[in-house]
Amino acid sequence: MQNNSYNALVVEETSPNSFTREIKSKNISDLPAGDLLIRVHYSSLNYKDALSASGNRGVTRHYPHVPGIDGAGVVEESTSTEFKPGDKVVITGFDLGMNTSGGYGQYIRIPAEWAIHCPDNLTLRESMTYGTAGFTAAQSVNKLINHPVLPEQGKILISGATGGVGSIAVSIMAKLGYSITAVSGKPEAKEFLTNIGATEIISRQQAADSSGKLLLKEKWAGVIDTVGGEILVAAIKSTAYGGVITCCGNVASPELPLSVYPFILRGVSLLGIDSAKCPIHIRQKIWQKLAGEWKIENLDSLVTECKLPELSGIIEKMLHGQQTGRVIVNLL
């Protein structure tokens, strides 16, 4: 390699609990040991990245740090028999961007087990339009349809609907023929949500409940929740007999004040979703679905592309719940 330096967004703790984000030149030799050296072409922005980039020690323990839990690029060096130089690969989750230098750098070095080959029917750019958010949305969809919850059983509630996970979940479920009620705090996003397939849009206030009742009228055949807290509680209390609720996020709250009645009187199931440590055989199946029968036709309409210098401002927007759709970072 002729030039060993590359650019990265570096988060530094300048004084206790005070963090800055700056683009810096780094050296490939500073990357951790690993089987694959990858030239990152695209990364993406997820809520977890926004937390890591703002000093959240629940996500990243040590700073300075390069965030970016997603990366898609081309293998430059490999000690693995599974990958060779020139292979296109996609990495989402594991420790990338948490305590391992992440996708907001033009290079990453990682264990081979973290990578999958980029599916044939996806470009690297498209893979990052999905990213962890899309992968998580697809895992949630998978849980619902395997239960099974069928389109004819009724409406599906999806919260945080304009967010990364929410917008991809709405798009996939609509493509599969389900009737979607989207929960959104953004009245201005009505057109966006309708275009991606929501049939009904309700506000966060309408989705929450302050009655204190232990069970509410049965409304949803299934729920994909991305926010937690009051909206998730009301969704569980309103899920119809035998229905399924998936739970992946906590942007609203990590709390879940609830009784056992939805479970023991209506037989509903609350299913947890984790994308970071999802086993490789499930990972590969889900990515094949995202590239194949679940591929969103208007994937490009969900995405805003930025370069490293613009990323910091968009991170602030996300932390304030103001981002709509997906953000990808072009590192070419």
Ligand SMILES: NC(=O)c1ccc[n+]([C@@H]2O[C@H](COP(=O)([O-])OP(=O)(O)OC[C@H]3O[C@@H](n4cnc5c(N)ncnc54)[C@H](OP(=O)(O)O)[C@@H]3O)[C@@H](O)[C@H]2O)c1
């Ligand atoms: N378990 C996993 O493996 C996994 C993987 C990926 C993401 N996640 C989690 O899933 C959640 C969503 O991630 P994301 O990347 O989609 O984030 P995102 O793009 O920021 O989307 C979150 C959306 O939630 C809504 N929201 C924001 N603040 C809210 C509040 N206080 N109350 C209710 N709704 C609020 C907003 O949508 P509206 O304005 O439309 O309401 C926002 O766009 C995060 O908690 C993230 O950590 C978990």
